[in-house]
Amino acid sequence: MRSRLRPGAVAIALVVVAALAGCGKTGPTATTPKKPDRPVSTEVPHLPTPTPELPATATNPDGSTVEITDVSRIVPLWGNLAEIVFALGLGDNVVARDVTATFPEAAHLPKVTQGHDVSAETVLNQRPTLVLAAPDTGPPEALDAIRKAGVPVLVIKEPNSIEDVRTRIETLADALGVHDSGVELGERTMAEIAEVQQAIPTDVPPPRVAFLYMRGQAGVYLIAGPDSGADSMIEAAGGIDAGTEMGLTRPFTPLTSEALVKAAPEVILMTTTGLASVGGIDGLREIPGIAQTPAGVSKRVVTMEDGLLYSFGSRTPEALADLIELIHGTPGS
Numbered sequence: 001m002r003s004r005l006r007p008g009a010v011a012i013a014l015v016v017v018a019a020l021a022g023c024g025k026t027g028p029t030a031t032t033p034k035k036p037d038r039p040v041s042t043e044v045p046h047l048p049t050p051t052p053e054l055p056a057t058a059t060n061p062d063g064s065t066v067e068i069t070d071v072s073r074i075v076p077l078w079g080n081l082a083e084i085v086f087a088l089g090l091g092d093n094v095v096a097r098d099v100t101a102t103f104p105e106a107a108h109l110p111k112v113t114q115g116h117d118v119s120a121e122t123v124l125n126q127r128p129t130l131v132l133a134a135p136d137t138g139p140p141e142a143l144d145a146i147r148k149a150g151v152p153v154l155v156i157k158e159p160n161s162i163e164d165v166r167t168r169i170e171t172l173a174d175a176l177g178v179h180d181s182g183v184e185l186g187e188r189t190m191a192e193i194a195e196v197q198q199a200i201p202t203d204v205p206p207p208r209v210a211f212l213y214m215r216g217q218a219g220v221y222l223i224a225g226p227d228s229g230a231d232s233m234i235e236a237a238g239g240i241d242a243g244t245e246m247g248l249t250r251p252f253t254p255l256t257s258e259a260l261v262k263a264a265p266e267v268i269l270m271t272t273t274g275l276a277s278v279g280g281i282d283g284l285r286e287i288p289g290i291a292q293t294p295a296g297v298s299k300r301v302v303t304m305e306d307g308l309l310y311s312f313g314s315r316t317p318e319a320l321a322d323l324i325e326l327i328h329g330t331p332g333s
Helices: 007-021 079-093 120-126 140-148 162-175 180-201 230-236 257-263 273-279 282-283 294-297 316-328
Strands: 054-058 065-068 074-076 128-134 153-155 208-217 220-225 252-254 269-270 303-306
Touching: 054 162, 054 208, 065 153, 065 220, 074 079, 074 153, 079 128, 079 180, 140 153, 140 316, 153 180, 162 180, 162 230, 162 316, 180 316, 208 230, 208 257, 208 273, 220 257, 230 294, 269 273, 269 294, 273 303, 282 303
Parallel strands: 074 128, 128 153, 208 269, 269 303
Antiparallel strands: 054 065, 208 220, 220 252
16 A cells, blocks of 8 residues: 555555554544535646647656657546646546545546556556656556556656645646646646645644554554655644654654654644544544543544645645644634
8 A cells, every 4th residue: 555645655664564563534523623614525726728739758757758749648647646637727638547536527537546556457448648657656567568558657756845846737747748837837836825824823832743644454553754745734834743843764653652752742633544544533542652642632633635635736725724724723613
């Protein structure tokens, strides 16, 4: 299983967890800040449909280049890449999706992944002219099979922080031959981020927030730290990332009761599926150390839909607005 928040970092942490150890939604409790009043999976605002100027040449993270001559049938293998394609006005060109594309416009598209693993045969059945992937999209053999079939595969570097949003949008737009749309969408998105940040309270201390990545069925319990992606979102929302503040040096670290006591989060942030996987807030508080944190005592646990929290794309302003309201809200309001 791969997370969509700094996926490579989570994958490394899962190996550590395995060595040490040998999806639904949960609504807020009476003491949890009220969820912002908007649908869980919202539509992607998009620009008018542009006319791509092709061919275009793009560069993969490993330095190899990809020539793109046709974007009429795009298969994004990462939900937030699909989101950006839709936002650029090319949603009608997307012919399939992976499991992390959770926004409504993509719901009707066939899935080409099992869990998070790509099926080359299923992808090729969609007759794609371009496949978009993340650095950890796999298995590698599946991407190799797609390339051998003559389909260009472009890998887009995963985001490190909220400041990467504009770069990712413009990089993808250039690859799709819609440079002007990328500039417009990038500028608009960053302006919207700055606008929603005006709602951050300035008259109270910033809350200490710990992002916990959990998959209870698999026994995966991780706390986020620097370069996890969660740290950037928390800080952009006017909070203090508890994992970074306590001195963690890795994006994700196996969770221990000692780490929780040291982190002392006032707010625990999780994804909706993550909290559901451990049995909601009551189940979460049974994990050693959780109930002893300030957040555990007050049951101040907030959740965001996975695809929105992990977007780092055109819906990031919306995700940030939700997060600001959640971590600064009054419990029970």
